[in-house]
Amino acid sequence: MSIFSKIISGELPAYKITEDEHYLAFLDINPNAKGHTLCIPKKEVDKIFDLDSDEYIGLMKFSRRVAKALEKAVPCKRVGMAVIGLEVPHAHVHLIPLNHMDEMRFEQKVKLQPEEFEKIVHDIREKLLL
Template identity: 65%
Template sequence: MASIFSKIIAGEIPAFKVAENDEFLAFLDIEPLAEGHTLVVPKKEVDYLFDVDDELLGRMMIFSKQVAKKIEKAIPCLRIGVTVIGLEVPHAHIHLIPINHIGDMNFSKKPSPPSMDKLKATLDKILAQ
C-alpha cells in the first residue's frame, strides 16, 4: 500500500516542494516544529531508513545537506537539526528542522499547523536561496 509520501511523490497529494531530483523529494512538513521544517524522502518506497541501500542512503544525506544549507540561509536559526523517527509514516524520511535550542526538536509537543499562506511564504524564502 502506498504511503502518504508515495502519494505526494506521485503528485496525487499537493506539497510545498523545497527540492527535487530523480531520487529524492524535500517538502515542508504541514505540522512543523519550526518554520522551515522539511522532510526529505527517497522516491523509492522503503519503509525504514536503515533498510535503504548504502549508496542511495549516502546520496540521500548529500541531498539533505544541500536542502539544509538552503533552509539555513532562509530561516534564522543556529543550526538545522536532523532527526529520524520512522514511526509516523511507513516511508523512510529525514526531518530537517531549524533550531536554536535542543527543545526545538521535541516531537511530543503538538504545534498548531500554519496556514497555507504561511507555508507558501516559507517555501518562497527557501526557494529564493
C-alpha cells in the first residue's frame, strides 16, 4: 500500500484541499514552493499512463480545477504541472505555483509551519467555491 493510499484511507494525516469520489488534492509536505499541491486518483495505480482513458482524463480535469483555484489563492506567475512518479508508486500530478523556473527542479524545498499549510488549504478551498 502506497503512502498516498494511507492518506486516502485516513491512516496518515494530510493537508487535504478537496476530494471527490475518485480523486484527492492535498498539499505536498516537502514543497518546491508555497502551495505545491498533489492531485491523485484514489485508485492505487503506479504509473499515470496505466490509468484507463476515463481515469486519466478525470484526473486531468480534477487537477485543472484545483490549479485554477491555486493560481487565485497563491500569488504566482503561473501554475506549473509535473508528472514524475519515481518517488511514490502511485500516480500523481504536481501543481506548483511558479515565479521562477528553479521551483520546478525538485531540488530546493520550502519549509512551512503547520499554520502556513492550514492557511494555504483554507485559501485554496475558498477559491474552489467561486
